[in-house]
Amino acid sequence: MMMSLYNNALFSWFTAHLCAWWNQKKPHIHGKVKPGFEPVAKLFSDNFKTGLESCTGGSAFSVYHNGLKVVDLWGGFADTDVRQFWKEDTMTVAFSATKGMAALCMLMLIDRGLLDYENTVAFYWPEFAQNGKKNITVRMLLNHEAGLASTTRPISQKLLKDHDALGQILAESPPQWVPGTAHGYHAFTFGLYCSQLLRRVDPKHRTLGQFFREEVAEPFDIDFHIGLPLELNYRVARLTGALDNPLKLISILSDSTSWCFAWMFVTGRTIISEVLHKSTDLVKFRKLIQPEARALENPSASGIGTARAIAKVYGILANGGQTLQGQRLLSEGMVGRIFSEARSPTKDKFFCVKSSFSTGFFLTVFEGNKQFGHPGAGGQQCLADPKQNLGIAYLSSHFSPFGLGNDPRYLSIQKETYKCVTDLEANFSGILSEQKSV
Template sequence: MAFMKSAILVCVTAVLTVYLPQLWTKTRPIITAGTVQPGFEPVAKLFRENFEQGVEFPTGGSAFSVYYKGSKVVDIWGGYADSEAGRPWKEDTMSVFFSTTKGMAALCMLVLVDKGLLDLDKTVASYWPEFAQNGKDNVTVCMLLNHQAGLSYTSENITLAHLEDQDALGEVLARSPPAWEPGTAHGYHSMTFGLYASQLLRRADPKHRTLGQFFKEEIAQPFDIDFHIGLPLESFHRVARITGDAGNMVLALLYGLTTGPVNRHVLWAMVSRETDISKVIESSGDTMESSIHLRPETLALEQPSAFGVGTARAVAKVYGILANGGRTNQGQRLLSNDVIKKITSEAEADGSLDRTVGTETVLSLGYFVGEFQGSPQFGHPGGGSVQGLTDTRRQLGISYLSSYHPLFSLTDDPRFMSLQEATYKCIDNLEP
């Protein structure tokens, strides 16, 4: 009986935690704004309906952007950047993109490849000799970008203090042994991918820049991309306050046990000894504390795996350029089409489970590869169901950004999925 009372109390607490904040803010007016090009009006209509019908959450805000054939065709936003303060989401509001940051980190590495400064078939140690310690001497650049290097977690905990000292961080990463024989398996390097990429970039780049500096100078500034890996302190006032239920483990378990197989699989991975997720969390130290994304001094640090901050417009523009053959409509080149094609042409779905999360994943040159409605896509999702992806066949670049983190997995959030489906339907109506 005592157990039953405790179970009921937990469930009631969970329900109140989810719904009370929504009831509290229900009286706030619904705000949506932005622009769409002719033919994409249904996307804007659905975006507002999602707020009106409770698909979007009133305690947060969101933005959705689409580039098609090199042009911006959808740029919409709504809700609140800070619901407690009543601060609406504006055109220049940014939020944390979490793991979608890794897509920008991968782009930096491919720009180096395109410039002939980095060879995918060479070993990482040929650029970074100290990396060869503890069985990593044969790890190639391609293995590292494909999450096959066995470096999904480190033997020493990574802390915020390490992010402040790139040399000390490099020493820790170089010492860490692989968790499996490199090249024999793959496992999502959720918190380490960007760190290793940045250290490698520092050695391959003639100017020895960090990845954040490289992104700023080679991508953000030349292409007017409002995305930051290392957010300037003076820009923090534009950042939306992260809210939601994804950090509530009780709610996550209750949701996961009553929904689709993907969530149940992920929950299994979290408690199974056959995956490395617990070691990933432990070795990430205080860099995974939820409160760090509310502090400007933390977002100012470079963690190219998870601390990227920007607008949906910025990420959609990047993927829109990639979908446009690597060039803007004005002829400015970001990446060669040959390198872009490698992402999907060299992707291998071997049916094996990801060592980190326990599900099947296809990772190629830093990107997740999949498809939607028969069209191949590549990109990178992030925590809170944020998204950045490209469809080269349809010449689409898409990004969804939200400050509200729900309990949905990365593959079944109705907020993004409904908007993506509406976008594809508009494309189908426009194309003969």
């Protein structure tokens, strides 16, 4: 058994390095950047040449600044086995970055007066009050403070097809801790609870996936799907990465956050084991390559789309909730509430590291700039920075061990993006000073 694992790992290592050598000779990088963002394109390309980006998959990176698309890059393979290159319209699984789109839907309901943070979930969904949940507020649910990280019965694909039956299981499941006293990432249940709540307050009684399609994707031309139509499967990249190459897991040793999480998991000091046990089909990697599974709505972790699409959404949010043409996604002031409603970071019962959520969004800070959005397993990261008016999204089909926005592939191009923005602002200020002098 050990010899077989060793041979598989050795073969994966040899294949990866052979692929890296091939891509170094002929990297396949495409896209466009606006003047001033050329260094981002160069770094994105260099990451493929140096092997930071794996040759067994592909990635895409997109940025909106001041409401305009300024970076739109993609490279690598959509399917390494058949040497199919990543194309402009290639999509991939966003994993938990999907939760950011689910959080947006809930914020839209609040914006329209259909939901209130301070009301209990049971006010809108009476059956939810079972087993100690009657005092759980909408705010607690969105901030992962409800204690509902797992369910009484396992969640299967069959249940995802039956929204009524799924709603019964979610309603009967008791909290794992006293609601409101702590927070623990609701990795697989967050989107499911949001969808059930949305069905009950939406005048059309739509699911979250339907609401997103009709209220966000279609009117704002967003190429992202929570429940992928079968006819679009040909555009989805094949998932590869750490789960089929054990050696890749060694890379978490270089990151303190990932190492801490791994150690807590191994020693049983986190709720993740129970969460994974009750999530069954939702955590099976092979399920995410089946068209029938992709068609099911799982707003927690299986949204599929392009980096360009999610960057556009966050670009609109960073721009105060509206496009440059004046089309509104959220009313003025709603985006600001994401930060004003935030609480100080505390230790998460799932990750066992400090984190902070607000209205369903994951809060981060980069070089003093406050960001909101959501990372995803495998290295995905999508966010908005209202101060810098930035919408950013990085998606990859190569599944890395980094899932908290700490993937080295993303971090390198995020840093370069901010540097470009700073340089552009400095140049603009310099031009204005010269004009005043004249």
